[in-house]
Amino acid sequence: MSKGLDYETLNENVKKVQYAVRGELYLRASELQKEGKKIIFTNVGNPHALGQKPLTFPRQVVALCQAPFLLDDPNVGLVFPADVIARARHYLSLTSGGLGAYSDSRGLPGIRKEVAEFIERRDGYPSDPELIYLTDGASKGVMQMLNTIIRGGNDGDIIVFSSIPRFTLAPFAFQILVPVPQYPLYSATISLYGGSLIPYYLEETANWGLDINNLRQSISLARSRDITVRAMVIINPGNPTGQCLSEANLQEILKFCYHEKLVLLADEVYQQNVYQDERLFISARKVLLAMGSPFNKEVQLVSFHTVSKGYWGECGQRGGYFEMTNIPPQTVDEIYKVASISLSPNVPGQIFMGLMVNPPKPGDISYLKFDLESKAILESLKKRAHIMTNGFNSCRNVVCNFTEGAMYSFPQIRLPQKAIEAAKTAGKVPDVFYCLKLLEATGISTVPGSGFGQKDGVFHLRTTILPAEEDMPAIMESFKKFNDRFMEQYEDSRGYSRM
Amino acid sequence: MSKGLDYETLNENVKKVQYAVRGELYLRASELQKEGKKIIFTNVGNPHALGQKPLTFPRQVVALCQAPFLLDDPNVGLVFPADVIARARHYLSLTSGGLGAYSDSRGLPGIRKEVAEFIERRDGYPSDPELIYLTDGASKGVMQMLNTIIRGGNDGDIIVFSSIPRFTLAPFAFQILVPVPQYPLYSATISLYGGSLIPYYLEETANWGLDINNLRQSISLARSRDITVRAMVIINPGNPTGQCLSEANLQEILKFCYHEKLVLLADEVYQQNVYQDERLFISARKVLLAMGSPFNKEVQLVSFHTVSKGYWGECGQRGGYFEMTNIPPQTVDEIYKVASISLSPNVPGQIFMGLMVNPPKPGDISYLKFDLESKAILESLKKRAHIMTNGFNSCRNVVCNFTEGAMYSFPQIRLPQKAIEAAKTAGKVPDVFYCLKLLEATGISTVPGSGFGQKDGVFHLRTTILPAEEDMPAIMESFKKFNDRFMEQYEDSRGYSRM
Incomplete structure (x- = not known):
């Protein structure tokens, strides 16, 4: 008889769960990172992990709420602006304790x-x-x-x-x-x-x-x-x-x-x-x-x-x-x-x-800084969305819709028949095969389209648009180099996956 | 045909859930509070809500982690001790982002x-x-x-x-x-x-x-x-x-x-x-x-x-x-x-x-303060455990084991037969009836024993030992006054609930 947490006896629904965003690709990426390889984690929409700085105002307010005793510190005004102090008092007044x-x-x-x-x-x-x-x-x-x-x-x-x-x-x-x-x-x-x-x-x-x-x-x-x-x-x-x-x-x-x-x-x-x-x-x-x-x-x-x-x-x-x-x-x-x-x-x-x-309003002490920081991030995301879409569309057998919103790019990869067969031999879904090769070659950790669902015989990958703007051209170049070589390696006369 | 979130069509398991800690008593207490009555929330083990102050050291560290830009502020040393700063750097070094x-x-x-x-x-x-x-x-x-x-x-x-x-x-x-x-x-x-x-x-x-x-x-x-x-x-x-x-x-x-x-x-x-x-x-x-x-x-x-x-x-x-x-x-x-x-x-x-x-260690700048704060809270909890147990045991038809650990007191209330019948007439479980009366009379918000399970025909209530030490004698006096009056009101020759 097996024990309560033996695999065979677990809730079957738990076993059936598939969660690709932190699935095989992520686990392999984590392993490679442990081995010392530089990994660009674009598998999860996690902007701060890729270097985005937090907005100053909300962090100041929450920091003060964490340390309410600072409100009685005569030096508090040296490190926190007055509207931050007022806002921290406001939120503390909404709690009891x-x-x-x-x-x-x-x-x-x-x-x-x-x-x-x-x-x-x-x-x-x-x-x-x-x-x-x-x-x-x-x-x-x-x-x-x-x-x-x-x-x-x-x-x-x-x-x-x-x-x-x-x-x-x-x-x-x-x-x-x-x-x-x-x-x-x-x-x-x-x-x-x-x-x-x-x-x-x-x-x-x-x-x-x-x-x-x-x-x-x-x-x-x-x-x-x-x-x-x-x-x-x-x-x-x-x-x-x-x-x-x-x-x-x-x-x-x-x-x-x-x-x-x-x-x-x-x-x-x-x-x-x-x-x-x-x-x-x-x-x-x-x-x-x-x-x-x-x-x-x-x-x-x-x-x-x-x-x-x-x-x-x-x-x-x-x-x-x-x-x-x-x-x-x-x-x-x-x-x-x-x-x-x-x-x-x-x-x-x-x-x-x-x-x-309820962010700072025009006229508040912190408004200008908050507004500048906000616009800089949004402008940069917009630029990155363009760089990425254009980068993907410049690659052989890759076609990608423009990222109108959110923080992802979801290019379709037309895989050569020979690559599909190689994936089969390796026991992998074709887009998983492609993404693993991409990871090993470039350190770019993406999620295969099969993790999100796609029409039969059509393949994608998802990447966030979050790597730092200054790193983006190099990342896209590295992707292109890998992709175009991959295509060369696997292309022959037998055609491609469907569109 | 009913709609997806109509009550009849909900997941039956959701409907079967009972959760007394925030059940009828809590809801009634919240209503009374809205009406302006002073409520002593002893239904949940929530020490800060009853006035316990946070320990300074951990709050300082987390506040600094929330506002990492302060680490570059020349004034940071005026508001945070050096070991706090070091610890915040340590935790930030464990994250990426x-x-x-x-x-x-x-x-x-x-x-x-x-x-x-x-x-x-x-x-x-x-x-x-x-x-x-x-x-x-x-x-x-x-x-x-x-x-x-x-x-x-x-x-x-x-x-x-x-x-x-x-x-x-x-x-x-x-x-x-x-x-x-x-x-x-x-x-x-x-x-x-x-x-x-x-x-x-x-x-x-x-x-x-x-x-x-x-x-x-x-x-x-x-x-x-x-x-x-x-x-x-x-x-x-x-x-x-x-x-x-x-x-x-x-x-x-x-x-x-x-x-x-x-x-x-x-x-x-x-x-x-x-x-x-x-x-x-x-x-x-x-x-x-x-x-x-x-x-x-x-x-x-x-x-x-x-x-x-x-x-x-x-x-x-x-x-x-x-x-x-x-x-x-x-x-x-x-x-x-x-x-x-x-x-x-x-x-x-x-x-x-x-x-x-991994709290401050002897020799750390913040150790003495941390140790003092910690001991004060634990000592006070110990005193409150005694005040409460003794208080309950001084009440008519109430018997209570000493709180060896955790943060609750769980006295047994021997309810007179007449109270049990009055509860039945009111459509309430007897201990719910008692706790509601207690709430209305004193503002003390407890949880009836039936929310935790008890042997058939035996009744309890749970209260935390968390009200401020200085308030405790008055709370126990108010409880005693209510309880003893309740017992007088309902006692007659027909006896009590089982022990």
Whole structure:
């Protein structure tokens, strides 16, 4: 008889989880790093790890909140500006017990109010702090919401999508519609909680646009197999695909959710990261409320945000929130109850969230510096998005849409038939094979497209646009050198992977 | 047809969760507070919320890590001592990207090494940093471990313990042995993940000792119903019961786990909080490794610790770790994979964990102050434990074991028959009825014993020993006044609840 934590006896859903962002490529990269090789980690959107400096103002405020005794130190004014001191006092006044005390499990009421005010300014419609819950980063919020929605396996028949084997991880009846390619938080969490994922494909040739017909097809297929579809995920701006959804597209999606009675989970963590002026970020909530009756009172929407992304990039602080629209009070109470089990999100992360939605204003002592730092980061991200897209498009058999938003580039790699066969011989998925070779040759640690999902026989990789601007040309040159040599090595008369 | 987040369609396991620490009493207390009533929140072990000041040294270090640009400020030495500056540099050198970067999903390797060194000093046996994972507080670690162990409901028969209705929340076949009374993190999480809980009763008359015969009875009962028991939980020092387990008792438990092939989950978050010299804290791991073959190589053990408890009480920072002993490498990898989904625990909380296991040493500039602050808190907790126990024992129909460790008092309240009937009329569990009356009369917010589990017809409440020492006499007087009046009001010739 085996023991409780022997592999054979573990929760099967745990074993089924796949999480490529820190998967085989990341593990190999970590090994190489230990062996002394210089690794450029572009596998995770982790800006500070690649040298981005933190914004001064929020760090000053949180540092002071951590050391409240400094507020009584006569020298405090020598190291902290007056508006920082005032803001630290403000946040401490919102807590009872400072950063060392658990807050309410939904987060500090005063910060939830600041978030509601931000949402109102952004969307033009009031927001209710009681429907905003602070979380340890957006991922934890997404996980809690999926755990609330996904019912255990006892409730329905076993379904296997034989045509899309990557997404048949957990063959049960209550299902979530997820874009493909997608950020694997969704596929992994859905597996973990015993749900399963219905993919809808984004159109690479239409700059990763969402074609509502693809959605309809996915749901029809699910229905024909007696699957109850309960929720839909959008990631806007897209990860890994970088597109910004248009208002018209969001309207179509919301109407679709209305007719199909789906909860819309809107992952909007990249809302600050937009690199073109043609299509700005617009929130699902703003579009919904503008659509009027019956949609604005009916469609269930949960929107996620975080301090990890944007130009702040404060990933390690783990701050985030979700806002619920049209969710029944009894459900809101259940979500509160489950949040209570782990007591409270970390309080410093909550304060970062407050600062992000309520930054220094023109006229504040710290405003100019804050504004300069902010613009410098965003401008540089924009430049890097261009350098990267252009770099990829200059490579043999590589084609890449422009990164309109978010912080990733997702080039398609047309692999020669011979490379596909070599991968097969090596027991690797072809894009994993390519990315491993890239890693060994250049130290660039990417994530293979298969980790996000892609159409059969089509291959990609995801890289962040986060390496330092001054390093970018050399990185792209190193990539090009590797890629073009790889192509030479494997090209022959038998053609390429599909486009 | 209902929508995805309508109450009827939610994950049934979510609905079954009960979490009394922030349940009806807490919600009512929050309402009263909003109405302007002064509430003494003793429902959660949240020391800073009740006025405990943070220790200066760790806060200085983390504040500097948050504001690393201060390290270049010529005035930094005016507000931070040199050893703080050195320690901040040390922790920043362990990260790549500072507090704003995601760490490895297991936590920063350098801090896991500090934790391993602490464990080795504490237990006298080496500890492997690769088997230590940092978490956002201990609760998150416990939840991850239970999610790994509990298999979905498809795996076995439906079992209902009709004699212990409180713990029939999730009637499936893979089960966790949990002490009763217990901290509801366990019951709530086991419900959430669709497992169920097998209670073993602690003996109130033996100062909440663990009688191995009770364990044997519980497991026999489970076996006779074809239940596969896979893990056992101990909380040492006890929550809510405050007892410290003896070495002999731990040996019995470990032998039991060996013979029954159970994983032992050792919740040791109160290891710093011990208020008597007769029985000091001893870790399950130390006892296990001292037992020699075959136990030391066979028993699977996961031990939990946190920065929230101890005398640090840094609850809001959400720092913790778990250490795995005798867990197979393949399982360790699975646990890593699942941890990766939420990217990393918060980095400031990791640094608090590092500081807690590696505090200032004699000779360091900050040592004297740190030592004074630490002793003052521990001494005061000890005094408060005495004031509280004595206070409860001076009340009519109240009997209370001494708080040997942890931060709670768990008096038994012998309720008059007439009070039990009044509770029934009001539609309340008797101890909930009592605690609500206490709250309304005095503002003292406690948790009814039924939230932790207790023998049928026996009633308790849990309070923390955390109100400020100077407030304690008045609080106990206010409690006594309420209790004795309550007893007068409800006593008649028909007797009391059982003991």
